[in-house]
Amino acid sequence: MSDTHKSLNFLEQIVEDDLANGYTREQLRFRFPPEPNGYLHIGHCKAIGISFGLGEKYDAPVNLRFDDTNPAKEEQEYVDAIKEDVAWLGYKWDQVCFSSDYFQQLYDWAVEMIKDGKAYVDSQSSEVMAEQKGTPTQPGVAGPYRDRSVEENLDLFERMKAGEFKEGAHVLRAKIDMADPNMLMRDPLMYRILHKDHHRTGNTWCIYPMYDWTHGESDYIEQISHSLCSLEFKPHRKLYDWFLDQVYTGKDLRTKQREFARLNLNYTIMSKRKLLRLVEEGVVSGWDDPRMPTISGLRRRGYTPMALRKFVETVGVAKRENVIDVSLLEFNIRQDLNKTATRVMAVLDPVKLVITNYPEGKEEQLLADNNPEDSNSGTHEVPFSRELYIEREDFKEEASNKYFRLTLGKEVRLKNAYIIKGESVVKDASGAIKEIHCTYDPESRSGSGTEASKRNVKGTLHWVSIQHAVKAEVRLYDRLFNNESPDGHPEKDFMEFLNPESLKVITGYVEPFLANAKVGDRFQFQRLGYFNVDLDSTADKLVFNRTVGLRDSWAKQKPKPQQNQGQPKPQQQQQASALSTINKLGKKLANLPEEKRIATIADIEKHAANLSEEEVKGFFNTAAKKVGTRMAGIVSLYAFAKAHSKEISSIDGAEEFVQKALEDKNELLQEVASR
RNA sequence: UGGCCUAUGGUGUAACUGGCAACACGUCGGUUUUUGGUACCGAAGAGUCUAGGUUCGAGCCCUAGUGGGCCAACCA
Numbered sequence: 239m240s241d242t243h244k245s246l247n248f249l250e251q252i253v254e255d256d257l258a259n260g261y262t263r264e265q266l267r268f269r270f271p272p273e274p275n276g277y278l279h280i281g282h283c284k285a286i287g288i289s290f291g292l293g294e295k296y297d298a299p300v301n302l303r304f305d306d307t308n309p310a311k312e313e314q315e316y317v318d319a320i321k322e323d324v325a326w327l328g329y330k331w332d333q334v335c336f337s338s339d340y341f342q343q344l345y346d347w348a349v350e351m352i353k354d355g356k357a358y359v360d361s362q363s364s365e366v367m368a369e370q371k372g373t374p375t376q377p378g379v380a381g382p383y384r385d386r387s388v389e390e391n392l393d394l395f396e397r398m399k400a401g402e403f404k405e406g407a408h409v410l411r412a413k414i415d416m417a418d419p420n421m422l423m424r425d426p427l428m429y430r431i432l433h434k435d436h437h438r439t440g441n442t443w444c445i446y447p448m449y450d451w452t453h454g455e456s457d458y459i460e461q462i463s464h465s466l467c468s469l470e471f472k473p474h475r476k477l478y479d480w481f482l483d484q485v486y487t488g489k490d491l492r493t494k495q496r497e498f499a500r501l502n503l504n505y506t507i508m509s510k511r512k513l514l515r516l517v518e519e520g521v522v523s524g525w526d527d528p529r530m531p532t533i534s535g536l537r538r539r540g541y542t543p544m545a546l547r548k549f550v551e552t553v554g555v556a557k558r559e560n561v562i563d564v565s566l567l568e569f570n571i572r573q574d575l576n577k578t579a580t581r582v583m584a585v586l587d588p589v590k591l592v593i594t595n596y597p598e599g600k601e602e603q604l605l606a607d608n609n610p611e612d613s614n615s616g617t618h619e620v621p622f623s624r625e626l627y628i629e630r631e632d633f634k635e636e637a638s639n640k641y642f643r644l645t646l647g648k649e650v651r652l653k654n655a656y657i658i659k660g661e662s663v664v665k666d667a668s669g670a671i672k673e674i675h676c677t678y679d680p681e682s683r684s685g686s687g688t689e690a691s692k693r694n695v696k697g698t699l700h701w702v703s704i705q706h707a708v709k710a711e712v713r714l715y716d717r718l719f720n721n722e723s724p725d726g727h728p729e730k731d732f733m734e735f736l737n738p739e740s741l742k743v744i745t746g747y748v749e750p751f752l753a754n755a756k757v758g759d760r761f762q763f764q765r766l767g768y769f770n771v772d773l774d775s776t777a778d779k780l781v782f783n784r785t786v787g788l789r790d791s792w793a794k795q796k797p798k799p800q801q802n803q804g805q806p807k808p809q810q811q812q813q814a815s816a817l818s819t820i821n822k823l824g825k826k827l828a829n830l831p832e833e834k835r836i837a838t839i840a841d842i843e844k845h846a847a848n849l850s851e852e853e854v855k856g857f858f859n860t861a862a863k864k865v866g867t868r869m870a871g872i873v874s875l876y877a878f879a880k881a882h883s884k885e886i887s888s889i890d891g892a893e894e895f896v897q898k899a900l901e902d903k904n905e906l907l908q909e910v911a912s913r
Numbered sequence: 914u915g916g917c918c919u920a921u922g923g924u925g926u927a928a929c930u931g932g933c934a935a936c937a938c939g940u941c942g943g944u945u946u947u948u949g950g951u952a953c954c955g956a957a958g959a960g961u962c963u964a965g966g967u968u969c970g971a972g973c974c975c976u977a978g979u980g981g982g983c984c985a986a987c988c989a
Contacts, residue, residue: 245927273989308988364987373985375914409987419916421985430987449989472918473984497918499982504924510989552937554926556919559982563924566938576951611951642949651947684947691947698947765948792949818960825960826933829970834933861964863971905969 247555266298274316276510277525284501287550290329299332309436323533359394377417454478457493468500540770540785545571584748584763588627621706642697650697657682707747710780816848824870846877
């Protein structure tokens with residue numbers, strides 16, 4: 239099929255429509271506008287993906303703009319971190335901009351507005367002004383300073399700028415409409431006095447513009463064609479446009495704001511304020527703690543830019559509130575790492591395995607594929623000897639035949655090595671297993687090509703040679719919260735849902751190949767999961783983070799209780815099916831092609847014999863507009879009556895139901911009813 | 914006494930101009946496999962919030978209702 243119509247999301251559609259209605263491609267320009275008051279998280283990843291993605295799609299520039307109008311909360315540290323994160327994701331911005339670069343222009347425009355009677359200085363307290371503002375359901379009222387003269391406003395505003403007043407003494411407000419149903423239009427603040435040093439402008443200013451007055455005008459200055467933001471800014475759009483009206487010359491591009499639903503992930507939180515609390519209260523080690531949903535945390539955890547980009551791509555763009563399941567995130571990182579991560583062996587919960595018929599002191603270098611998914615990835619050597627560690631979980635003295643791992647008397651393969659057979663167990667005084675003794679088949683070495691090496695054994699275990707193993711710290715992460723929606727409970731603090739087991743630090747044994755792994759390197763620990771080398775790793779102490787486990791269908795079936803071994807529930811399904819089949823068939827009945835319709839009706843008649851009278855009656859109050867279902871109802875009624883040799887008139891409500899169908903405008907329905 | 918947004922399987926997103934509701938994740942089976950991974954095959958799961966209307970035909974258009982979200986920071 240040549241019509242691979244790639245469906246556009248609604249933002250792409252808007253851009254396409256604009257292009258069709260006069261915008262040129264050269265006019266397209268986007269921006270990502272973070273406030274430098276915290277680290278970027280996975281939710282920002284979506285926003286970044288949308289604006290930068292559009293930039294890539296249309297080959298249009300995208301500015302990275304820091305919305306830095308509040309010196310009380312913003313810091314250079316965050317600016318640097320944000321740049322690093324965006325760059326790491328692989329996006330290229332056109333210009334780095336700062337709203338603070340436009341402070342003078344904004345001030346000049348504000349003065350013009352005062353002269354035009356569109357802005358005034360208010361000198362009340364914030365509490366009083368809030369009261370005058372009314373509520374969403376109640377209009378506001380004008381304050382006493384609303385009609386100050388232009389001269390007085392100009393004088394006051396200039397003195398505000400000159401630093402003559404204390405914080406809170408005066409503000410500049412736009413003069414719009416105190417009764418507007420949109421609260422944001424009730425004379426919004428444009429400037430407040432803040433005697434604080436700004437991370438870029440120092441002490442040049444002591445009045446700072448508010449978000450609404452800054453954001454749209456910054457877009458306009460930069461000639462952003464589409465200013466995309468999250469849904470909570472929808473009510474701001476009216477103000478955005480109003481402010482733009484005040485400065486728009488009519489000669490250049492008029493920017494527009496459009497809104498999309500932000501990303502939410504279950505089992506985590508996305509609020510910067512709450513993330514900051516986790517950092518400040520030491521619940522996590524910092525913004526880049528691998529359990530954090532921040533980009534830097536995910537990076538440290540071992541996520542790849544590709545996985546994150548793919549993730550936000552699959553999540554889509556729309557306008558309804560959504561909660562994405564973390565499993566989708568995990569799917570994306572596994573998919574990427576499966577193709578790229580080098581396979582190695584590591585034992586995290588070791589038990590000693592002795593191969594009694596393997597010569598003492600002997601060692602061999604065996605070959606291991608670096609990545610079976612990538613034929614160009616090559617191989618590496620792994621040392622083998624008489625004493626190994628295997629995973630404690632991989633041995634049971636006796637087990638059902640569903641257990642593919644090592645038991646006494648059964649054979650399994652040691653990955654990349656030999657086939658072994660469990661022989662005996664050595665236990666300590668308390669009965670805990672100290673050693674497992676086994677024998678190996680010398681002919682069965684992997685890759686040797688012998689008959690024995692090709693033997694089919696069900697299980698394959700990973701292992702490390704004890705004398706060659708390298709100790710490493712391994713950090714096992716689990717979700718930070720136990721609750722699907724930690725901040726979705728108004729009466730409870732999200733901290734109550736912290737998972738006490740979100741981090742487990744253990745010592746593991748890894749094959750010597752990993753001895754000189756570098757910080758950030760990603761591996762698959764065979765049969766266990768994906769791991770990367772943590773920042774804390776040093777030449778003499780390796781530290782690994784578990785990025786994500788492998789899918790594990792064995793772990794899933796284990797906890798299953800024995801009881802429901804019986805039959806699933808065929809009974810119930812059988813019963814539901816007569817009615818539900820008819821419903822399904824009936825739904826589209828009215829707009830099927832004739833031939834198919836006749837066949838479908840015959841089909842319904844067949845099923846209708848199995849209905850109960852109650853089920854048939856259920857059709858009688860079908861909504862009038864559901865013509866197909868009503869048709870199916872009529873057909874069922876007739877077939878039912880026939881099958882049970884009943885008169886229509888003996889069924890409550892049936893005659894009325896038929897009568898209504900006969901009187902319906904729809905010919906098909908009439909036809910069916912008149913049979 | 915309000916205004917704005919929104920409603921499609923468990924989750925997320927599609928369905929172009931109205932024409933037998935699709936894709937991905939997840940779930941459940943099966944095949945392959947020197948990773949209980951991967952890959953491949955298959956299944957279950959949605960009457961598209963409700964009720965009216967327009968139409969031969971509505972997830973899509975219109976009206977009303979209902980549910981959910983957002984809006985009363987000198988935050989962004």
